[in-house]
Structures are given as structure tokens and as C-alpha cells.
Amino acid sequence: MTEESRRTAVERPPLGRPGGLDTGLTRLGLCSVTFRRLPAAEVARRAANAGLEVIEWGADVHAPAGEPGTIRAVREVSDRYGLACCSYGSYFRATRAELAAFPAVAQAAVVLGAPRVRVWAGGTGSRSVLPDERYETVLCLREAARIAADHGLELAPEFHGGTLTDTVASTLRLLDEVGADNVRTYWQPPQDTPDEEALAGLVELGDRVTAVHVFSWWPGHNRLPLADRWDLWAPALGLLAGRGVEALLEFVPGDDPAVLAREAQTLRRAADQSPSGQT
Template sequence: MSVVPGLVSITFRQLGVGEILALLRRTGLEAVEWGGDVHVPVGDVAAAKRTAAATADHGVRVAAYGSYYRAGDHAPADFDAVLRTAVALGAPRIRIWAGAAGSADLTTQQRAGVVGDVRRITELAAGEGVEIAVEHHPGTLTDTLDSALALYAEVGHPGLRPYWQPRLGLGPAEAVHEAGALLPGLVTVHVFSWTADGVRLALADGAPLWQPVLGTVAGASAEAGAERYALLEFVQDDDPEALVRDAVTLRSWLGGG
């Protein structure tokens, strides 16, 4: 598959690393983004190495290290531990957030501070062969497509890659437009299905949005001969059985049976 199905580990903060890996084997999901708050704590290099070995033993690939580093908000030195941990984990990229305030709430100077820090950490990570991936998230500089595209252009570094996930209430046509606008840099989509007021649904209920979005991403991946990731997150009731069901849906959409 040109789009690899996987899981964001913080979907199940209540489970240990071994339990998550067993669940991945059960569901046929092939990749994991390990979270930096519970499963692979920032600065715990020994835990990162153990998790890397266990992940490889299960035949699962590490898609990313899911940090909670907020560019322009954390102390600059905080990123050093994030990068060390990601390298020990064997993560090809580190997920971050672009600041701690929405694009409409920042002054020009404050925005420049976030952009400058994203550029700084992207250069640091590139020195270790690691990419920086920016999650599209409310309350950050990626809260609108225009602001996100401006951020990527301002940073201007090939090691900076977009993540994408739908905002609440986003319609299918706009979702396809956003995902398409982020290509070819887009490397990962976080896949979940919510109502406009935040009620979690079975992934199958999100077919009108996700099937065309994933089709767009898969088409770009096949054309370029590049792999991208579709990582499940936010399942109903934080229930592993919900993941089992959603994984069947996702893999069927991606052509994996």
C-alpha cells in the first residue's frame, strides 16, 4: 500500500507498549506514532531504545515520535531531549505543534518567533536525519490552511512536513482541498470520525470525508513512488475493540483487505 495504516499510540494511554504492539499485530496495522507523554517519555533514552527494539520485533515500523513540543513557546533547550529521544527510538520524524495560540491571536512579532523556532528545530533535526512534522491543530499556526501554508513557506526547509487532520465540522470537499493543497509535502493524516460537536463515531461513518481524502493521498503517493501514513486516533470510548473495527475499515479503504 502506498499509504501505510497505523496507530497514534496516545489513543490508548491506558495501555502499555507491549499491549499496544499486540493490538497492532491483531489489527494488521503496520505503523505506530509513539507518544512522548506516556509511552516513550521525553528524555528517557533507555525506554526509547527498548520500545524501538520491541516495535521492530513485532514487524511494526515507527512512523514518528509524537512530541508535545510547542515551537516558540517551550524553552529552546527543551527540544534537545526531544531530539535525543526520537533518535534513540529510530523515528524518522518528530511531530510538534506550531505555537500555543491561534493564527488570529498572534502579533507579527509573536508569529515570527514561532516560525523562527520551527526553522531552528527543523535544522537541528535534519542534522540527525530526522524530519519535523507539524500537526494541523486548533490554537496553533496551522489552525487554517492559509496560515499553515504560510508557515511552511516562511520556514522554507525540505525537512519540514505537514500532518493533517480534519477540523470539527469540515465537509468532504474542503477536506479534499486541504489535503491536496498540502501535497506533496504531506506525510501523515490522523484518521478519526467525529460529529461537528465532537462526538466520536465509528470510522465507517466518516466514509464521505475519508474515502476521497485517502484516495487523494494514495494517488499522490503512487504517482511519486513515496509512502505516506494514515494513523488511527480517537476511537470510540477509547476501546481497543473499536480500534479492531476501525482498522478493518481503514485497511479496506486503502486496499489492504
């Protein structure tokens, strides 16, 4: 752990309390991967102009862990536009082959000012994974969690198909198997899952959810305006109210930057709903 990492870790809130948990407010933001083709400065400018508070910088295009100069420049961009980096969107798959590179991922998160690293829980779905592969993924996540904790970071696998967090049951099992206080999970609506079933899963995950990826797909990968799935997202944001999580827009229709302000406004309206549905 470098001196910069140690100093930043001391300044962070306690583990397990990232984002807006001090106030309990849901912070609204953007995943930078939504606009992969835009420069980081343009992504940040548009997010700020849309009234968003936080950003999850992706490691694939905008903030690669192996490019410290780029990471510092992205941090400067975030600061310039008044955006907090709520998480570092890594693509660490929790395999032995990738474990040696994870300290660089953690260091990149520190420089970005992110309290959390998003990871992937292996590369095989829970229904087809073999016991030995699942065990190795657990061990790798446990070691990554230890490294993250040394840097003052939380670790959170994406709730995603083709990984061990592809179902609620497998996600809860995985979190228990890893057994680290600084590991929680993302949530997003499973593809083609009816609203009531998706919301029931969110309820079951409870306070183990640290952030959600917000998008409106139906059916399949068909991208709709967020308002078209209001009956999913207004209740979902109601369930998350008071927990201090982040709701992060991802995959807007047509990957069109021009619709971001509209989508952010819909997200804000959903977040402003009380559990009874009254503003």
C-alpha cells in the same frame, strides 16, 4: 549529535522521503495516544494483531524524551511486534522556552527509529497571534528543523486548532516562512468541517502532507465508527494514494481497544479504494 545519532542518520532514506515513499504505498498505523492507559507492549500487540504496519509513539505517556531507558524499551517492543515507528509524537510547541530541550526530542526519535518528529506550531491560533509571536514560532521551528536535519529527521507540525497550522492558508504560509526542506505537515479533518471543504483543504496542501491522523468525529467531539465518515475517508485516502504517506488511526470510539481491529479494517478498505472508487 552523538555517534549513535550520526550512524542512524546515515542509514536513513533521504530527508523528505519518510515512511513508504520508496514504494508510494500508504502505510496504515496507529497513534499510541489512542490508548494512553495501556502499556506500550499492549498497544503494540493490538496494533500488530489488527494488521497495522506502523506506529506513532507519543511522548506524553509511552515514550517521554527524558527517559532514555523507556525509549529503548519502547523501541524493543516495536521491533518485537514487527511495527515500524513512523514518527515520534512530541509536544514541542516551538517556543524559546522549549528549544533547549529539542535535541533530546530528536535523539529520542533516533532511538525509536522514527524518521519524523511531530511538533506543534506554537500555542496561539493564526487569527489571534500577534506578529512578534508568529515570528518567534517561525524562528523556533527553523532552529528545530536544523537540529532535526542534523539527526537525519523530518519535522512536521500537527494540523490543529489553536496553533499556526489551524488553517490551510496559515499552514502553507508557515511552511514557506520556515523554508526548510525537511519540514512538511500533518493533516486531519478540521472539526465540524463538511467533507467537501475538508477534502478541498487536503488537495490544496498537496504533497506538503507527510501523514494524516484518522478519526471520525461528528458533530464536535462525538466519536463515531470510522465507517460513519466513509464519504470523507475513502476520498481522502484516494487523494493520498501513491504519495507514501502514513494514515494513523487516532481517537477510536470510547477509547476502546476492542474496536481497533474493526477500525483498522475500515481504514484498510478505504486505502484499497482506487481514485474512481473501485476496489
